[in-house]
Amino acid sequence: MQTASTAEMCKFAHMDDYQRRIREQVQELLARTGMDATGLARAAGLAPSTLTRFLNDPDVKHSLSGKTMQKLIDAASAGGAPAIPTPPGKSEVRPAPDAPVPVLAEMKRDVPVFGTARGANGDGAFVLDMSEVVDWVRRPPGLIGVRDVYALWVEGDSMEPAISHGDLVYLHPKRPIHPGDRVVIVRREGLEDQHVTMRAYVKQFVRRAGGKVITRQFNPDKEVEFAQDEVVSMHKVLSMADMMGV
Template sequence: MTELGDNPIVLRIDARLKELGLSREAAAVQAGLSRDAIRNLAREPNRKPRGSTLERLADVLRVPPGWLLTGHDAEQDRFTQTADFSPSPATQPTRNDVPVMGTAAGSLIHGDFEGFAMDGPIDYVRRPPALVDAKDLYAIYITGDSMSPEHKPGDLRFVHPHRPVQPGCTVIVQTRRWNDDPGQAYIKTLVRRTADRIVVQQINPAATIEIPIEHVHTVQRILTINELFGV
């Protein structure tokens, strides 16, 4: 067994991930799979995924499923007719309609935040299985390592604006300093809220940060893997 990608399917997956600038974990989550799905596949050189899994990954990687399976586009029709890899109707992917609203950095630099603007969709990704009917769901891509290893560069994170936010949750904090300020957004761990400020933490470098409440526009919860899959 190996994690280095001796499985030929994983070699092709990794090649496309490099071209798209995605991590294994980000691609797996976008495909509606567990974040370790590709890594687990890489551990077994002769393992072939289920047809539904292959189709989900192929959709995220923007390649034919047959190419992932064999390396040849012409094999796609034969792939879809092979009993061992036929997709299960119960596991068909859900619709690609969740907007990616930005790219989240968030380290503490010179006493201020490095964040990202929520200025409209930059991409659309697959809706997670447990959130088919969730309203106002959106996603962000992680850049930088300020929240690593919990949130690593390239990871995709889903944000549910209507889920309750509690201390210990990872959150997106959106700030505005004046009425016409387009605002910035930051990924942090919520420590507490008081009448006049919110207190958040980041991992790298370790820091506890206080933000005056008058600058806070919204605090929204990032969902866990269990919440994405209804576990």
Template structure:
């Protein structure tokens, strides 16, 4: 378990509840600056870890269990199947095929789903109001994502190296890949299936990149 993994889990939990890190801290009854990036490293450059008390308050405030938080630490996502009142919460999210996603009329310039051409599926509640579902086509991400799998994608979720993402180029090409590296000028993504190539793009050639939170497997 690494320092970055803990903070990423808190960032992801915030995003999945439609909150910023400051909003998550406030909801948990903590100082709003408690989870700010500036608080994650001390003046001497040493890593600062959130306290177990802070994490416990966050879990209580969001209704997430320790198992769900552990999944986020490991890089997965938590899609809570129950509300804090104990009843299942179902939400309908837009769904299209990955091959369709490059067509006009499905996303705005910021990469958010728009228009009335989407199909819909029902899923447990997820915090990002702009989350959407894509049906995978092809085998470039096999065996993690197979042809026909449905993935849930969040424009709001933070992304770091090693996350599975959906990326759209300004030329209209859409792909599901793993983020290998992102610098100030370039983005490098990889296919998990070694039979397919990896890609490297100038940052200016990428329209948007969103994190995959969950798959139907």
């Protein structure tokens, strides 16, 4: 695999951490499939400029949404279009023999998607029902054999542009959480009709301090604090690297 030149690294030095991570993950997909950006975009049903501009334009302001990344992963997993012939004198990038790209049909649809409903208090909260499985989705290659993985359809836009309303996110309750990780926090919020209300929030974990869990959201950009004794659970939203096993 070719490494980025110093000039190229400087070219994208202004990108924020999220953009850099997404760019690296797309480059990994390209390397695993042997495709170029135009071929992968077309295989995913996207306009080629969606990917080429994100990868090549140092002044790009947007990132790729979770929905777009899922389309790229699905296209890469399915094999997509054949790689464009490599020009003479340049090395051809192909998946390693011991790391084949899984065929989409071979990825088991055995990850449960639990029910969610938009909250009414306007703070990005949603009601999470862990007793209701509303769908089953495919298991990414990096999660084969991993227990307790589940998924959610995100409600709300408080984490845009990193995570958008309607995005599918995968979570694991036992993965360690570090500052900067995206998380789903479930908080106990009093009694309603003799039942404890559990509200869930998608945020970025910052730190624990003074009996509080301190998080960040992006839309609008601000810190959000949760009392530690009200937090029922905090599960990591798995990154593309987690899901691809890289």
